[in-house]
Amino acid sequence: MASAKISSDTGTLGKAISVLDVIASAPEPLRFRDLANQIDQPRGTLHRQISNLIEEGLLQVNPDQSYSLGLRLLKFAAQSWSQNGLREIAEPHLRALHELTGETVHLGVLQGTEVIYLDKVESRQAVRMHSQVGNSSPCYCTGVGKAGLSVLPRDEAEARIAQINFHKFTETTLPNAKALLRELDEINRTGNAYDREEHEPGIHCVAAPVFTADRSITGGLSVTAPCYRISQRQLESWADDVRATAQAIIADLPVKMGPRA
Amino acid sequence: MASAKISSDTGTLGKAISVLDVIASAPEPLRFRDLANQIDQPRGTLHRQISNLIEEGLLQVNPDQSYSLGLRLLKFAAQSWSQNGLREIAEPHLRALHELTGETVHLGVLQGTEVIYLDKVESRQAVRMHSQVGNSSPCYCTGVGKAGLSVLPRDEAEARIAQINFHKFTETTLPNAKALLRELDEINRTGNAYDREEHEPGIHCVAAPVFTADRSITGGLSVTAPCYRISQRQLESWADDVRATAQAIIADLPVKMGPRA
DNA sequence: AATCAGGTTCCATTATGTGGAACAAGATGG
DNA sequence: CCATCTTGTTCCACATAATGGAACCTGATT
Structure with a gap:
């Protein structure tokens, strides 16, 4: 499984979500480098995408520079569920x-x-x-x-x-x-x-x-x-x-x- | 509470998420029109944003044309939590x-x-x-x-x-x-x-x-x-x-x- | 000290999202 | 029953926002 499928026609949003997806389906925390390997995007681009996701609370950085899904997702989901x-x-x-x-x-x-x-x-x-x-x-x-x-x-x-x-x-x-x-x-x-x-x-x-x-x-x-x-x-x-x-x-x-x- | 705060510097992503946010915080299902009222965006634009969110599984249309958060959020959240x-x-x-x-x-x-x-x-x-x-x-x-x-x-x-x-x-x-x-x-x-x-x-x-x-x-x-x-x-x-x-x-x-x- | 890998910033280019306007489809009502 | 309004969808010229290459940090490693 080399790289995540990028939804072709949802543009920017799709790319952002596929980053989330990669992180979500990873069995262990991914660092920037790991992401860069799995997602076929230039380092600069990927970096900005991640920054945006973090700013939106959809992603979190750990002290060891690995990433996990953000708590805002929990909040959304709680609502979705209830x-x-x-x-x-x-x-x-x-x-x-x-x-x-x-x-x-x-x-x-x-x-x-x-x-x-x-x-x-x-x-x-x-x-x-x-x-x-x-x-x-x-x-x-x-x-x-x-x-x-x-x-x-x-x-x-x-x-x-x-x-x-x-x-x-x-x-x-x-x-x-x-x-x-x-x-x-x-x-x-x-x-x-x-x-x-x-x-x-x-x-x-x-x-x-x-x-x-x-x-x-x-x-x-x-x-x-x-x-x-x-x-x-x-x-x-x-x-x-x-x-x-x-x-x-x-x-x-x-x-x-x-x-x- | 007229319109949702739109995160200024996360560009497209921020706008998309703020749509989710509006829907998430609404006490009852919103239809297209309600969304258009709360989100200060042209109809055409909003429509495409919604379509993208739906295609990504972050949003769902109900038969009565109201919207709710998509199940993909649940999936993400479950992972985030565990x-x-x-x-x-x-x-x-x-x-x-x-x-x-x-x-x-x-x-x-x-x-x-x-x-x-x-x-x-x-x-x-x-x-x-x-x-x-x-x-x-x-x-x-x-x-x-x-x-x-x-x-x-x-x-x-x-x-x-x-x-x-x-x-x-x-x-x-x-x-x-x-x-x-x-x-x-x-x-x-x-x-x-x-x-x-x-x-x-x-x-x-x-x-x-x-x-x-x-x-x-x-x-x-x-x-x-x-x-x-x-x-x-x-x-x-x-x-x-x-x-x-x-x-x-x-x-x-x-x-x-x-x-x- | 030099090299290297991982990570971050910058900026010209261009692809992408934008939003006005036109269109379609129901409602409403005169 | 036709006119009009309100809601939702499509289209396209245009401008904004994402892109990605390259330069630049930083801290290991030798």
């Missing part, structure tokens, strides 16, 4: 589903080819809840992702799938567009999507699509569990409940659904 | 302080003239934890804010205070820079900051500063409680514990502290 109507409406339903199954329940939406998790309900209080909210995963190897894809118009789904770079996380990860499309058909028939250890070994889930009437928001919810505790059969037994919960959420959405309630 | 070293280091200490007092414990840092909350530990599990993280409050009427200000170099503190627009939230809200500076002196002497119902009636707190050696990060932690349950005297009895916790966190910070551990 204003999100889907999350708000879904919450009681997620709780109910968790009560029923005793396993972790996720709510996520498609953003391009990624799933972004909006909420999570799990038993073990020890695990910090917010740790997961806002995280993202590829759409082709998660239940929520495949559920979200399945309710897109076929051409839209294909367009997105064309952008996917299929990485084989596990033995069972779907290897290509063809396999994925086949599964989307299956999901459309049954109304349920499964992740059979396709993203992480030992973890599987059953999901169902959640979407607005106009498909401007598509995603899904899932019940996730470790294989050692919950069998495939047991998982399948929740399929109807998951679907019912998804339907209940959809029914609660205002006709003209917006991210704010 | 990479934040201060939060990570502070967490066990916050828990311990919560165990001791039984009341809500906050950790926040100064960002300009605002406090941004990084973490929160509270008893009532019913309240969603992440609801508060990332929220912000003015620095002049919160314990954490005043604590953070108190450890800034005097001239820096004064510079920031000069930017404050003192709004009288309650009877006891500090009315002006002079009063605030006087209190900062007091905090420097005692090592503890108080919010005596200065932000919300019926809520008070005791706080202590947390900061890096070079003061590049300053903030504080606080124990917050409703007045009806916890007396001023009781609050004061925790002052030493709060200070000790703050010291413990500072001691745990790497010498070259960066937001990442």
Whole structure:
């Protein structure tokens, strides 16, 4: 992965954001030099971009001259989250589903080819809840992702799938567009999507699509569990409940659904 | 509040972000027209800025043509949060302080003239934890804010205070820079900051500063409680514990502290 | 002391964003 | 039912703002 894709037609803004993106996806703090390597821009230019981002509070310099995302992003995100109507409406339903199954329940939406998790309900209080909210995963190897894809118009789904770079996380990860499309058909028939250890070994889930009437928001919810505790059969037994919960959420959405309630 | 302050010297980026800011701080969804009113820009220009923001996933259009913050911000924020070293280091200490007092414990840092909350530990599990993280409050009427200000170099503190627009939230809200500076002196002497119902009636707190050696990060932690349950005297009895916790966190910070551990 | 890599500043050039005006599409109302 | 207003979108000549090369710091390293 040499250099970050620079969104071609959003000009200056796109370049700035792609700097953020590089920093966000780096596993460890990046210094100026590291950035310069990953982003194909002259040193001077990059330096100014960074300065601007810092001035705006979107980026922070650490004493050791490495960079991290700025706290202003946290502030924005808190607002984005609390204003999100889907999350708000879904919450009681997620709780109910968790009560029923005793396993972790996720709510996520498609953003391009990624799933972004909006909420999570799990038993073990020890695990910090917010740790997961806002995280993202590829759409082709998660239940929520495949559920979200399945309710897109076929051409839209294909367009997105064309952008996917299929990485084989596990033995069972779907290897290509063809396999994925086949599964989307299956999901459309049954109304349920499964992740059979396709993203992480030992973890599987059953999901169902959640979407607005106009498909401007598509995603899904899932019940996730470790294989050692919950069998495939047991998982399948929740399929109807998951679907019912998804339907209940959809029914609660205002006709003209917006991210704010 | 007619129009949003546009950061003058970050050019295009600044303008784009100020659009986000307007949307973020609006209590209800804004339509194109509302934005055009609040942002002093020609319609055409604004329209393109919005389009770019949408394309970058920083903004979303709702079916009813109102706008909300995009989910990509959530993703960025999740990373920003999980990479934040201060939060990570502070967490066990916050828990311990919560165990001791039984009341809500906050950790926040100064960002300009605002406090941004990084973490929160509270008893009532019913309240969603992440609801508060990332929220912000003015620095002049919160314990954490005043604590953070108190450890800034005097001239820096004064510079920031000069930017404050003192709004009288309650009877006891500090009315002006002079009063605030006087209190900062007091905090420097005692090592503890108080919010005596200065932000919300019926809520008070005791706080202590947390900061890096070079003061590049300053903030504080606080124990917050409703007045009806916890007396001023009781609050004061925790002052030493709060200070000790703050010291413990500072001691745990790497010498070259960066937001990442 | 000399060299080098990392980081920052400057400024002429040019690409990019700007904003006025024209256009489209609903509302409103006379 | 047509006229008019209000809201939202597109276009393009122009000016501003981003660009990137080069010069310049600074502190390691030899």
